[in-house]
Amino acid sequence: MEPGEAVQRARQWGASHAEVRLETVTEQRIQLQDGELHGLLSGSETGFGVRVLVSGAWGFASSNDLSSTSWETTVRQAVDLARKSAGSREPVRLADTKTLTGKTEWKPRIDPAKVAVDEKVALLRAVDKTVRAVDGIASIDTSYADSRVEKRLVTSDGTDVSWSLVRSVAQAHFTARRDGQLAGRSSRVGGTKGWELFKDEDPVEKALAAARSTVQALGAPAAPGGRQTVVIDSELTGVFSHEAVGHASEADLVAAGESCFKGRLGKRLGIEGLTIRDDSLVPGGFGSFPFDDNGVAGASKTIVEDGILVGYLCDREHATTLGVKPNGASRAQDFHSRPLVRMSNTLMDAGDVPEDEVFAGVKDGIYCKGSRGGQVDTARGTFLFNAQEAYRIRNGELAGPVRDVSLTGDILTTLQNITALGDTQRMGDPGYCGKGQWVPVCDGGPIVRIKDCLVGGAS
Amino acid sequence: MSELPGGDEILGRCERLVSLALSRGAHQAEAYWEAEADLGLEVESGKVSSSSGSRSQGGSLRVVERGRVGFAYLTDWGASEATAERALAAARAMPEKGYRLPTAHRIAPQRKGWDASLAQLEADVASRLVHDMLDAAKTACPKGVVSGGGVGLSAGVWAIASSEGAAVHDRGTSLSAGCSVVLEQGASSVSASDSTEHWSSLDAAAVGARAGEVTQSLRNPKPLRAGGRLDLVLEPEVAHETLVGLAVDAALGDEAMRGKTVWSGKLGAEVANPALILADDPLHTEAWPGAACDGEGLPARRNAIVEGGRMQGYLFDSWDAHQHRLGSSHNAVRGGFKSPPSTGTQFLVHSSTAARPLEALIAGVDDGLLVDSVLGAHTANATTGEFSVTSPNVWRIHKGALDGPVKEVAIAGSLGEWARQAEATSTAIKRDGSWMGGHLLVRGASVSV
Numbered sequence: 001m002e003p004g005e006a007v008q009r010a011r012q013w014g015a016s017h018a019e020v021r022l023e024t025v026t027e028q029r030i031q032l033q034d035g036e037l038h039g040l041l042s043g044s045e046t047g048f049g050v051r052v053l054v055s056g057a058w059g060f061a062s063s064n065d066l067s068s069t070s071w072e073t074t075v076r077q078a079v080d081l082a083r084k085s086a087g088s089r090e091p092v093r094l095a096d097t098k099t100l101t102g103k104t105e106w107k108p109r110i111d112p113a114k115v116a117v118d119e120k121v122a123l124l125r126a127v128d129k130t131v132r133a134v135d136g137i138a139s140i141d142t143s144y145a146d147s148r149v150e151k152r153l154v155t156s157d158g159t160d161v162s163w164s165l166v167r168s169v170a171q172a173h174f175t176a177r178r179d180g181q182l183a184g185r186s187s188r189v190g191g192t193k194g195w196e197l198f199k200d201e202d203p204v205e206k207a208l209a210a211a212r213s214t215v216q217a218l219g220a221p222a223a224p225g226g227r228q229t230v231v232i233d234s235e236l237t238g239v240f241s242h243e244a245v246g247h248a249s250e251a252d253l254v255a256a257g258e259s260c261f262k263g264r265l266g267k268r269l270g271i272e273g274l275t276i277r278d279d280s281l282v283p284g285g286f287g288s289f290p291f292d293d294n295g296v297a298g299a300s301k302t303i304v305e306d307g308i309l310v311g312y313l314c315d316r317e318h319a320t321t322l323g324v325k326p327n328g329a330s331r332a333q334d335f336h337s338r339p340l341v342r343m344s345n346t347l348m349d350a351g352d353v354p355e356d357e358v359f360a361g362v363k364d365g366i367y368c369k370g371s372r373g374g375q376v377d378t379a380r381g382t383f384l385f386n387a388q389e390a391y392r393i394r395n396g397e398l399a400g401p402v403r404d405v406s407l408t409g410d411i412l413t414t415l416q417n418i419t420a421l422g423d424t425q426r427m428g429d430p431g432y433c434g435k436g437q438w439v440p441v442c443d444g445g446p447i448v449r450i451k452d453c454l455v456g457g458a459s
Numbered sequence: 460m461s462e463l464p465g466g467d468e469i470l471g472r473c474e475r476l477v478s479l480a481l482s483r484g485a486h487q488a489e490a491y492w493e494a495e496a497d498l499g500l501e502v503e504s505g506k507v508s509s510s511s512g513s514r515s516q517g518g519s520l521r522v523v524e525r526g527r528v529g530f531a532y533l534t535d536w537g538a539s540e541a542t543a544e545r546a547l548a549a550a551r552a553m554p555e556k557g558y559r560l561p562t563a564h565r566i567a568p569q570r571k572g573w574d575a576s577l578a579q580l581e582a583d584v585a586s587r588l589v590h591d592m593l594d595a596a597k598t599a600c601p602k603g604v605v606s607g608g609g610v611g612l613s614a615g616v617w618a619i620a621s622s623e624g625a626a627v628h629d630r631g632t633s634l635s636a637g638c639s640v641v642l643e644q645g646a647s648s649v650s651a652s653d654s655t656e657h658w659s660s661l662d663a664a665a666v667g668a669r670a671g672e673v674t675q676s677l678r679n680p681k682p683l684r685a686g687g688r689l690d691l692v693l694e695p696e697v698a699h700e701t702l703v704g705l706a707v708d709a710a711l712g713d714e715a716m717r718g719k720t721v722w723s724g725k726l727g728a729e730v731a732n733p734a735l736i737l738a739d740d741p742l743h744t745e746a747w748p749g750a751a752c753d754g755e756g757l758p759a760r761r762n763a764i765v766e767g768g769r770m771q772g773y774l775f776d777s778w779d780a781h782q783h784r785l786g787s788s789h790n791a792v793r794g795g796f797k798s799p800p801s802t803g804t805q806f807l808v809h810s811s812t813a814a815r816p817l818e819a820l821i822a823g824v825d826d827g828l829l830v831d832s833v834l835g836a837h838t839a840n841a842t843t844g845e846f847s848v849t850s851p852n853v854w855r856i857h858k859g860a861l862d863g864p865v866k867e868v869a870i871a872g873s874l875g876e877w878a879r880q881a882e883a884t885s886t887a888i889k890r891d892g893s894w895m896g897g898h899l900l901v902r903g904a905s906v907s908v
Contacts (some may be wrong), residue, residue, distance in 0.1 A: 006597070033815050034717075036551070036554055037553050037554055039530070039799070040529065040530070040549045040552055040553060041530045041531060041532070041549060041798070041799070042531060042545060042549070043532040043533070043545075043797060045517065045529055045534050045797070046534070046535075047515065047534075057509075057510075058508065058509035058510065059509070059510050060510070060511040060512070061511065061512040061513065061514075062511075062512075062513040062514070062515075063513065063514045063515065064514075064515045064516070064517065064534050065514065065515075065516070066535075070514075072464075074514070077512050079510075081510035081511070081512055081580075081582060082510065083500075084510065084582045084583075084586070085500065085507050085509070085510045085582075085586070088506055088507040089503075089504075089506035089508060090506075099518055117552055136719060138718055139717050139718065139719050166662060174717070175717075175719045175842050177718060181722060182719075182720075182842055182843050183842065183843060184719070184841065184842025184843060220847075222871070225686060225869060225871060225906075225907030226686065226907060226908070227908075252503065253606075255503075255504065255585065256503045256504045256604075256606045256607065257504065257604050257606055257641055257643065257648075258606040258607060258639070258641055258650075260647075261647070330848060336513050336515060337511060338511050340601075372838045372839040372840065373835075373837060374835065374838065375834040375835045375837070375838070375852050376834070377650065377834060379606060379639075379641040379648050379650040380647070380648055380649065380650055380851050380867070381647070381648070382849060382851045383834070384834045384835035384837035384838070384848065385835070385838065385845060385867075386835060386839075386840075396518040396748050403843070403845065404840055404843065404845040404847055404871075405847065406835060406847030406848065406849070406869065406871070407837070408834070408835075408849035408869050410867075410869070453854075453868070453907070454846035454869050455851075455907065456848070456849065456869035456870050456871045456907055457847065457869075457905075457907065458868065
């Protein structure tokens, strides 16, 4: 069965709206352990997901069995599930959106499927060899992965779009050891790009810088816990923008009363000049895509402009609930999953403070670099993220490394406590965001100074 | 209805894949196949917001040729020959490491973790449970809203066959419920969640009730006046996410043997409070039934990680064990068919020889906190065992009694420190899918405000 036929069948069986996503993901993964090839695999999976509205209720079903029986069964299941839950909530109404047709191919300059495994292994070995030369590095694990995603989305509104893209990522994890002390850190390069990614951004150089700072952290004291002035690097600014601002602006959470941004549209959240966007069209951004899983074109969405909350990230359903327009924020992990409101590349704009002046304003504080991830409770408005490396700041100068720093706080208070935005925006590392499903994302921003931030460390 | 293939059918498929690989030149081969179906009702704003169902199946082939290992997966049986070729090509690209698949034996299906009526995946069953959960949450916290969560049912079958004798298939069902409640208090909110999973039945109302009760009890939190070194009583889930999770990371055999964890070189050494017990125990009476073997078809076994204060053993699958000329500890796990088996745990148990009722644990704390949840446990440094998390849901303990909720605090620690300072567990055990354990009392933890 073709997706268009499946949509028609759903309509015949009572769906007022139907959408079918057909998806193929083809991947290759390579792992090295201390320079030696440790794992090599490749594979492909094709499947489809059917989402319908019956009497205003959603039903979703999926399968990776492409037989005609399976198509029938899956469409039927989606319709039956929707019918069974009709009446349990207010009927879903979808915001109008432009009907889109056509094919978009985000072709890589160098298709990784045509790059020999030996060349990919050689890249990882180059990272290993360079990093191993750093005195104190005891062990290095490197990995590479590429995937080609091909999607087609057909909806009962008349949208029929196909698109394809390639993502590549290389990462390294180092362990440093000296005199019984251990330190560990990762570095990663990735994007919605092919093999050219590694010519545009050198994973060897990036890994080398990270390895040196890993060794520096050996024997570093624990960071002092408590409220302090902190400066965060571009990567952590990106993580903060993602965790604290991006998630709180997801319309499904806002509509469910699970966001501290509810009811705050038009209100000031932070200083003038503070602007945060989510942009699914950043060229080569790890979180980029041309269309979302509602069939809405990818776009740049402004969440905070000049310190004011001006927008939420919306899919078609929650756009109607909140009385705004859908803006291309609907994503599903894969065909197995129903789409949710998700971010893509979440970026804070650069400000106008020269970077050395951002530090100059700090008498006694902490500089945090690189991210080990974060988490947020959007209902309470609490966030946390961990830095890969950190340094004391004394009178505007870096004054020695400290270990394992986390930054945590109340989102609304912390936004108000931003006191300086550096004048250079940089992209952070690629990553994956979890919300019950994992999607590739990226983020970034300038370096930022925040007063009175709660640092988790030795008390 | 789940309409899954039978165990014999997919075992037969695995055996055919193994034969195919051997006929193409593999010296050894192991095949895995799984089929799953699930159904879920998702909740938003106190109501069922959507219903989902999915079906999938797929398999994988691991081949060994001259001690070199290759892997490939498939979802379309028509691609089995191409898959065997890909797996062999991958093996030929690998260095010769003298690896051999483990010798295994046919294991009869346990047929214990299968609930035939649950396997029908009836939406009415899920609907009844969801509504029980929503009603209980509302009763416990009348002004709160269930902001998220839902109920899920799933059924699955799997099989492993290898040229070295592995031949096992089994099936299982699963039921899960999760509930998050938010209570707005003017400009701020408090919230709490609960969840659980079982192979056959669960009390969804209890999940909703607990989420509601905890949320209700968090109203009007006061700021903690000062941080410092405080005694913490951790909810079982928090103990599992922090100390237990880091202990498993430190006990992964390949990492530990390569000097990459804080427990490297610590076999037999004192690493923890003598009362603390951490073990992977798929044979436990409360363990998920049906786990007769690990992910390579080797018989399941209990592996103590920490007991009597000492590090008892590292965890290995056969591949990791081979790197260090050791034998598998039967700790292979499969995270689906798209990846080869890796080292992990099947049923983690944390307990102590000093288990006592929760009230007694709290009564033994002069100045501390009861910690219900943490943010950021996954950001811990697995190499150093250090972590720094924030806890939005905490109550003060003062002179042996709960003294009201407090605002979020930051908690920092390390595996080394907490394993030694973990003094006792509670007898109020939580059992949740792949783990089980009680509350954990940790003395003198670092808390910042």
